Amino acid sequence: xxxxxxxxxxxxxxxxxxxxxxxxxxxxxxxxxxxxxxxxxxxxxxxxxxxxxxxxxxxxxxxxxxxxxxxxxxxxxxxxxxxxxxxxxxxxxxxxxxxxxxxxxxxxxxxxxxxxxxxxxxxxxxxxxxxxxxxxxxxxxxxxxxxxxxxxxxxxxxxxxxxxxxxxxxxxxxxxxxxxxxxxxxxxxxxxxxxxxxxxxxxxxxxxxxxxxxxxxxxxxxxxxxxxxxxxxxxxxxxxxxxxxxxxxxxxxxxxxxxxxxxxxxxxxxxxxxxxxxxxxxxxxxxxxxxxxxxxxxxxxxxxxxxxxxxxxxxxxxxxxxxxxxxxxxxxxxxxxxxxxxxxxxxxxxxxxxxxxxxxxxxxxxxxxxxxxxxxxxxxxxxxxxxxxxxxxxxxxxxxxxxxxxxxxxxxxxxxxxxxxxxxxxxxxxxxxxxxxxxxxxxxxxxxxxxxxxxxxxxxxxxxxxxxxxxxxxxxxxxxxxxxxxxxxxxxxxxxxxxxx
Ligand code: SF4
Ligand code: SF4
Ligand code: SF4
Numbered sequence: 190x191x192x193x194x195x196x197x198x199x200x201x202x203x204x205x206x207x208x209x210x211x212x213x214x215x216x217x218x219x220x221x222x223x224x225x226x227x228x229x230x231x232x233x234x235x236x237x238x239x240x241x242x243x244x245x246x247x248x249x250x251x252x253x254x255x256x257x258x259x260x261x262x263x264x265x266x267x268x269x270x271x272x273x274x275x276x277x278x279x280x281x282x283x284x285x286x287x288x289x290x291x292x293x294x295x296x297x298x299x300x301x302x303x304x305x306x307x308x309x310x311x312x313x314x315x316x317x318x319x320x321x322x323x324x325x326x327x328x329x330x331x332x333x334x335x336x337x338x339x340x341x342x343x344x345x346x347x348x349x350x351x352x353x354x355x356x357x358x359x360x361x362x363x364x365x366x367x368x369x370x371x372x373x374x375x376x377x378x379x380x381x382x383x384x385x386x387x388x389x390x391x392x393x394x395x396x397x398x399x400x401x402x403x404x405x406x407x408x409x410x411x412x413x414x415x416x417x418x419x420x421x422x423x424x425x426x427x428x429x430x431x432x433x434x435x436x437x438x439x440x441x442x443x444x445x446x447x448x449x450x451x452x453x454x455x456x457x458x459x460x461x462x463x464x465x466x467x468x469x470x471x472x473x474x475x476x477x478x479x480x481x482x483x484x485x486x487x488x489x490x491x492x493x494x495x496x497x498x499x500x501x502x503x504x505x506x507x508x509x510x511x512x513x514x515x516x517x518x519x520x521x522x523x524x525x526x527x528x529x530x531x532x533x534x535x536x537x538x539x540x541x542x543x544x545x546x547x548x549x550x551x552x553x554x555x556x557x558x559x560x561x562x563x564x565x566x567x568x569x570x571x572x573x574x575x576x577x578x579x580x581x582x583x584x585x586x587x588x589x590x591x592x593x594x595x596x597x598x599x600x601x602x603x604x605x606x607x608x609x610x611x612x613x614x615x616x617x618x619x620x621x622x623x624x625x626x627x628x629x630x631x632x633x634x635x636x637x638x639x640x641x642x643x644x645x646x647x648x649x650x651x652x653x654x655x656x657x658x659x660x661x662x663x664x665x666x667x668x669x670x671x672x673x674x675x676x677x678x679x680x681x682x683x684x685x686x687x688x689x690x
Pocket of ligand 2: 201217218219220221222223238239240241242243244245246256614
């Protein structure tokens, strides 16, 4: 008899007094965790198949279901905890690399939670955002250092191409293939309605979404999937993806099973063959090489589109950002080590990279010290969870933030961290038509619009409380921040004082 070393992570609790055997849970669970026994007219469940996505819980008409963390324990200790033991059993069984979805869940400090905001009291009065104008608009792109005038004294408009946003938030890269058609449609429509941008990721742009081009950032990654002149010219900006926070230093891999139909055509990649993005761009080994690609893309789009260079936050990120700011790029995007992903090797995701807060503070300071801060705008991402995180990021020096996980949660994601399995019960990280249709893009886009409107309102309230009436005045304004429970070195890198100072 085979020994089963792995205990289920969760237990499905069914209250049989409430259950009316409607079988909705059986139909809803893509993992087949519920089963109806016709002879007993009752349901049983297989806990080992449950990923705790809460689909069945949410749709049970009688609230008969509850998912709890399994009470089964290994004889673990601080050094050998249950998760570590479990992972070794899994690798001893499979012989393979462990894969995970979404962001790094390990217990590293979340610096945003150790930073507090200021509020005006007697002097520098606060501003009431309901009665007084507040500016949340942002322009992203290189800014000229001097104002030039012609002989008649008129201002010469020599502004490089800019992205104009109604608020300092964009939906970050999620490829068609890693997320569904309906998820993409929701993001695209919400970006258009709220006056921000969404990002194709490295999967190309489905022909149905060209109409949202004015609110689309098209990505060029090392695999060059779906990249062609029409694609480059369809978006409002082009993003060169050099790295990603969830998997710095390695490429991407979309299994052949997901490269079917529209996805294969959009990616310009044969059906059924794995789409592998190499770890490096094979034409980039220096900042000079990066500059070549930046200018090739500018040439291809007649110098009308800002070029974004996206990197992961790693140890020497300030020097890398300084190089990018000199490469001709208009915007730098930095992805912190808590950034989400559809699939990444667990060891890389959980052990590589640095917190986005430290990376951002270091980059902003270095670019200012070198007098090149205006060469580029800085966009950061990697687990921005709320409007408070946005305010803190702007005060630490960001021009704007990228969100992805928060946007997916707005669409219904329950963070079950099983995207790599391709059976997302909420119709987001899946291509199976029967699951994709569970996400209604009409409802999805409205939920995203609601989230953006709510955050915009909160941003105005927090800025008003500080007596600041525009994002531009908040940018890099570290006097508005104080640290709690941080050591001298951390405060020094963040460039903020401790609370009470
Ligand atoms: S959905 Fe709820 S009521 Fe229906 S069979 Fe499942 S547990 Fe019972
Ligand atoms: S995987 Fe989701 S739908 Fe299936 S039993 Fe678990 S919580 Fe319910
Ligand atoms: S997108 Fe779907 S599969 Fe991925 S974490 Fe969210 S609910 Fe789970």
